[in-house]
Amino acid sequence: MAYYRSLGDVPAKRHTQHRDGSGNLYYEELMGEEGFSSDSSLLYHRNLPSAIVDSRVWELPDQSTTPNHPLQPRHLKLHDLFPGESWKDTDVVTGRRLVLGNADVRLSYVVAGAVSPLYRNATGDEVVYVESGDAVVETVFGSLKATEGDYVVIPMATTHRWLPQGDKPLRAYAIEANSHITPPKRYLSRYGQLLEHAPYCERDLHGPSETLTAEGTDVEVFVKHRTSRGVVGTVMVYPEHPFDVVGWDGCLYPYTFSIHDFEPITGRVHQPPPVHQVFEGHNFVVCNFVPRKVDYHPQAIPVPYYHSNVDSDEIMFYCGGDYEARKGSGIGQGSISVHPGGHAHGPQPGAYERSIGVEFFDELAVMVDTFRPLELGEGGLACEDHNYAWTWAGRGPKQ
């Protein structure tokens, strides 16, 4: 994210001596992307950021996946994954259940009430969408507040932890990339400023407001990282608490962006799907559908035309309002629809005609479109509504 911020105590000149009031040196760390040829930040630590005293295996929850074969559109009911009070002892990091995944991105869901361990994802950036509830996200860059509708964007290898707030469950939809997740390039000037036609701007991005330090010894950090065999976990133990940064500056840091600050682009006739885009990663995009005035040509059909997104699987997470095109399909709050490449999709029967003359859609959804096929994770398989594929035809296979 090429938008400069500075927080806390940093020296006037980079790469020079920086000391505390007693004359002790702080340790400068350059955290940079793409071989230090892209965005970076400089962080000033009280302790050596490289000091560890132990390293052991963290067994990740089931990361296996099953191909979408035979090919079908699918409906996954994520709210079924955490029944009863099970969320109270679940945390946002270790409690994630894998819903869908491929070599580029993993989509997980969790309902949490417990504080997570310290964590960093060394496989890529994460965007965690908060479906409901409140949280504080403590990071080496400082604290972020997150609430319903927030995307929490956490750069690769940022040590952080999730602290649910209040007594309501924190529902989170985690988009884990094997790459970086950024605003779409077409929204940015050649120097990285968000342009006038972008549906959001820098004022809508909220970084940490103050630095955060903590005391502790032999502190565990759960690290998700890459191997040639896929994503694995390691617990690294630090002699002192990793939250020891007195100041930082640069263009690489975690931030939040509320879906409610996304300004929809509308028109007389149906606008193309890319107008809903909010972020992009390698081989996938993130779009969102927000409450909006809909198509106002006198002959307009406001729901989408039937479409074949031939290079993509489309994964829609329904997180608010009432999604007009899916009425009658069983889809509701907390549902995911999987519309795979190789099969056209569009509104449920009757929705096409019903939408004529409608002026406003009250709908909220987060969509991830991938350019390589997604496979079903154990969480996805566990909450599938097997009737969805037949809802356009009104019946399934003849018995």
Ligand SMILES: [Fe+2]
């Ligand atoms: Fe679609």
